[in-house]
Amino acid sequence: MLPVQMSPDQIMEELNSLTRKLSHGLQNLMEVGEITTGVTPKQAVYGEDKMVLYQFEPQSDKAQSSIPTLIVYALVNRPYMADLQENRSMIRGLLEAGQDVYLIDWGYPDRADRYLTLDDYINGYIDRCVDVICRKHRVDKVNLLGICQGGTFSLCYAAMHPDKVQNLVTMVTPVDFHTPDNMLSRWAQRIDVDLLVDSLGNIPGDLLNWTFLTLKPYRLIGQKYLDMIDLLDDPKQVKNFLRMEKWIFDSPDQAGEAYRQFIKDFYQSNKLVKGGLRIGAHEVKLADVTMPVLNVYATEDHLVPPAASVVLKNHVGTKDYQEVTFRGGHIGIYVSGRAQKEVPPAIGEWLDARCA
């Protein structure tokens, strides 16, 4: 059997059609207007340096949970991924599930923040945000929901301050950094992190972008844009594509010292599961995570392979450990239509059962 069955005319028609779409789509691209993100109304309730703590406004009349939930996002990329647009907002989903939602926005660190350490981020900023929320609600503990690297931070925080965390939810969170399918971890092994940080000070967001794009370069740098040409006729699809594109390339620089410790202790030495991790004056032991834990992971995650997440159950000290498996990828878990229906309601229900 012949492998291809195309006539020259068919090929030429296909090429013409693509180029037509490109030229005709220019109008939609020019009329697309401002790309907005972060759609749910919110108020800044606390700020320190470039960090801002936001509280989101309830979106329904449903009675709110007595224990507020603090979302800790990664330092990499911007947290509006969790509130991208009206019909793609994990935060809106949590609010609709009756949770009182707070979120830490880390801002864009610059040279003046180069010496911020993990201790400053976790035992400093996060801890003070927790105190602010506790005082505001007259409670002793909050629910902590950590996303990606923010999940790792939340685990560390919960291990160091178990008395301040009622329930812990980790989403697409790396725990074991040395699973064989973890490309990022493999690449980090031979990097001289001291030289990197000493040379660059802060780590440029562009460098991190390059790293993430080269996890699947042909799909993410090539195919994706060719697929985009097919969407150019539909202004709504164009806007959605550009919104996602904005988020992908909106990468803050990383504070040098925090990055140094994160790569050395987590990616290179895997201390979170092997032991010996110290953050500031505290030793971090996952066995000290004694509150209920819900671990949400994505089966097709190319940034945080499922194996890197699910080992959590073997290391935490709690007996109340559950998992939510989402069939999708690292980004789909926040923004896909199915994720909106599955993930926030599951988290809300799990939290409600433990906040009574």
Next chain:
Amino acid sequence: MADSPNFSYEDWLTTQRKYWDAWGDLARKSWSAAPAAEQASTNPWTMGLDQWWRAVSPAAPADTHEFYDRLLGLGKAYFAIAQGLLGGKEPGNIAGSLNEWLEQTSKAFNRMAGGMGLSGDKSARDFMAFWDLPLDTWQRTLSSLSPLPGDAFHATHTEGLSALAGDVREHMDRFLSIPAVGYTRESQEQHQRLAKLLLDYQKAVQEYNLAFAKVGTSSIERFQDKVAEVTQRDGPIGSIRDLYNLWVDACEEIYGDYVVTDEYVDLYGNMVNALMAVKHHGAQLVDEGLEAMNMPTRREISTLQKRQHELRRESTQLRAQMAEMADLLRTLASTRPAPASTTKKPKANASSKKEAK
């Protein structure tokens, strides 16, 4: 032009659409009429798109430029497939053209892996450029990290590696190791060091590039396997886009297998570390220049930032301790026994108090 008050976007868009539609028809007719040899050397769609974009981009809003540049650049692999299929020795025998063209591309990969650089037909080169995307993106990223333009090293093609290998490289190393003397000894030494670090980085990039070319040959084989597999399962492939998608799948699989190997981890680490060594040494040289001009250096500013940060941390800790102490005092105050009753005491007691004094 777009800023002119009399400029009408609608008219402009209509005109450029008409232009493109007419051009598309013309390209189709001229391509069919062109001899095979000419078809292999030119790709009217790539050329047409480039030309179209050059004509319309001055009037298009600036923020669409980068987006379209990217779309047009990345579409080249797609057009390369089409050109490969249309440019075979027997016009109309598309299956034969596919094999012929893949063979050429495979040979081009082998030449490149042997350090001989790229030659051969343009569609094979465009197709292979797609395989180079990770390195190409690295060069672009580098532009934002370095005072050197991103393509400063890319311009030295892999064929240059053979020239830099062996005796020549050794000779350059020896040349750069000549002891510096005299009044400017230290400065000479530093510039020699910078030149050596640049050579090390160039070598690391070229090794990375060569390794990719070697693995690239496997991507052609995987692509052929995938084409055979899909044909067996679903019948003949009927569109360029389907072939392109299979090429992407093949590239991702080969790439994914390779980049977790120890060899790649070493090459990647060497490339990043070598660049950082250049950057670090360059920053030291800049600092020396600044110092000579009596201006603050990066090193000094870093020291100040570090000290200031330590002070802030101490002050935060002290504030937290003070708050804890205040809490403690409040707790102590609340647990202290109630003050004694204020009722008058008997006179005898009063006299004894006096005695005690």
